[in-house]
Amino acid sequence: MTTVTSAPLSNVAVVGAGMAGLACANRLAEHGVAVTVFDKARGPGGRMSTKRLDQAQLDLGAQAFTVRDPAFRDAVAGWLSSGLVAPWPVVSYQASSSGWQLHHDPHTRYTGVPRMSAVTRHLADRFQTHPQTALHLATRIEALQRSPNGWQLQDAQGRDFGPFDHVVLTTPPPQALPLLAPWEATLAEACRARDQRSCWAAWAVLDAPLPTPPGGQSDWQMARIDHPALRLVSRNQTKPGREQQPESLSLMAHLDWSEAHLEDDPQAVAELLWAAFTASFPADTPLPLRVSSGAHRWRYAQPSTADDRLFLYSDSGLAMCGDSFTASRVESAWVSGTQMAQALIDRSVHNRAGESQPNK
Ligand SMILES: Cc1cc2nc3c(=O)[nH]c(=O)nc-3n(C[C@H](O)[C@H](O)[C@H](O)COP(=O)(O)OP(=O)(O)OC[C@H]3O[C@@H](n4cnc5c(N)ncnc54)[C@H](O)[C@@H]3O)c2cc1C
Structure with a gap:
């Protein structure tokens, strides 16, 4: 070879x-x-x-990628100038049941526009x-x-x-x-x-914007979550080109948790990951209702x-x-x-x- x-x-x-x-x-x-x-x-x-629903993408x-390699940097510069990608997220948080803290990410990340x-x-x-x-x-x-x-x-x-x-x-x-x-x-x-490791990725489209999280700001775009099931949440309507869509979340599970729940029903997984996310708000916080939810299993998500x-x-x-x-x-x-x-x-x-x- x-x-x-x-x-x-x-x-x-x-x-x-x-x-x-x-x-x-x-x-x-x-x-x-x-x-x-x-x-x-x-x-x-x-x-x-990208999952494309009537209401949201x-x-x-x-969710977003980094750039280190010089040749990739040149390619991304071309995509950036033609509006195909844009920097995102610029407001990230670390969230747990004890509160949300601003997360300072040393890397610029990019996402596709409009998906x-x-x-x-x-x-x-x-x-x-x-x-x-x-x-x-x-x-x-x-x-x-x-x-x-x-x-x-x-x-x-x-x-x-x-x-x-x-x-x-x-x-x-x-x-x-x-x-x-x-x-x-x-x-x-x-x-x-x-x-290869596996990963569940759930989504939730909501009937109203989320309330401001405890200790956070209403303009948060992505949050790393301190929870055994859920590791990361993205707000798709904060991504460039999707400002018109309703509150629409991507919820990424931890790999260990995903593998323990690999054969679960996707809707049951969506419920568990939504519950994990809501635990990062105080118990008495009124939260919007989900109008669409589900989960996708990536059996081969990433090398171990x-x-x-x-x-x-x-x-x-x-x-x-x-x-x-x-x-x-x-x-x-x-x-x-x-x-x-x-x-x-x-x-x-x-x-x-x-x-x-x-x-x-
Ligand atoms: C949940 C999740 C979150 C991620 N988050 C990030 C992130 O935030 N930032 C980041 O940089 N990276 C992230 N990644 C990793 C990134 O998505 C991958 O590294 C990258 O997209 C892999 O590209 P690829 O072309 O190597 O493989 P793939 O995108 O997997 O492409 C392989 C293709 O082969 C096709 N295929 C498979 N078998 C056959 C067959 N028999 N015949 C025909 N076609 C076949 C599949 O349909 C697929 O389209 C994430 C990945 C996952 C799963």
Whole structure:
């Protein structure tokens, strides 16, 4: 697993239309490579997805992301100037039953405008402006087959796609494992070694604004909660571009709690997380009523430990990237996908130079 495949780089399949897959697809398409992206979901975004109700749009995965890498900083600067992202939150709190304190966050964080999934939607639209590109949504890839011309992909409806000279898997490792296991023992082993944690994310749309919290201000945007079930609450109507929507909360559970309640009914989880949130207000505080609530289970929310590998590849043309081998962050996924594509491009340029100088 030390060299990128020596197969020509002309026709690549990317499985997963989250941040990593779309970053990878864009870089390859800019280089003139034909790229086809597949995702089992009905829309792009993966763990940056947003729930869209009639009354409100609620981010149920990433709430806001940080920027450290210089290349990612350049990309975010472009998104910022085109209004696709904006700094948020600027008013954060730490909340417990004994009161709320302002939380000073040393990092600037950004969120998508008017929803987090707008960023991945933009990347999906952009890569398709290049020739020979396609995005297949609602297409769950269930098997890979090797043919003399390259890799064939089969989906859950029995359709065949390909051949492709490379396949880049950007799914969490447990979802990549059944695809890789028949073909790549080393990549399959790397997947088995990456444990994933689960997370419940609930939402609540309210019929009136929340009262001012004890010790806090009415303009709070995000709060870290000191509770065994609930770790973080976001107010979606305080995110840029969503000011018109009613009080609408995203409630993120702790990972340990999520795993203890993994098979619970989603509505029961939504009730428990709402109760956890209301415990951060004095017991006699009248609170608004919920007009909509529910919960989404992220079975593969994040790797259990961080690693320093940005991507993995093999001589067969199979490769893996995404946040799952590094830290679980939007930025890590973008860096991983972009560097995966660049490594494939660099290798193909190197191979072509070698072919034109056969005696060296
Ligand atoms: C609850 C939660 C909160 C988070 N909060 C933050 C935060 O505040 N800040 C931050 O920076 N990061 C946060 N993250 C992490 C961040 O969302 C991820 O690191 C990032 O979005 C991962 O992108 P990815 O492309 O690597 O993977 P994903 O977004 O998971 O993309 C993988 C895609 O593969 C698709 N797929 C899977 N199997 C198949 C198949 N067989 N066939 C076709 N498609 C398939 C999936 O549908 C998915 O779209 C959070 C994550 C969660 C779950």
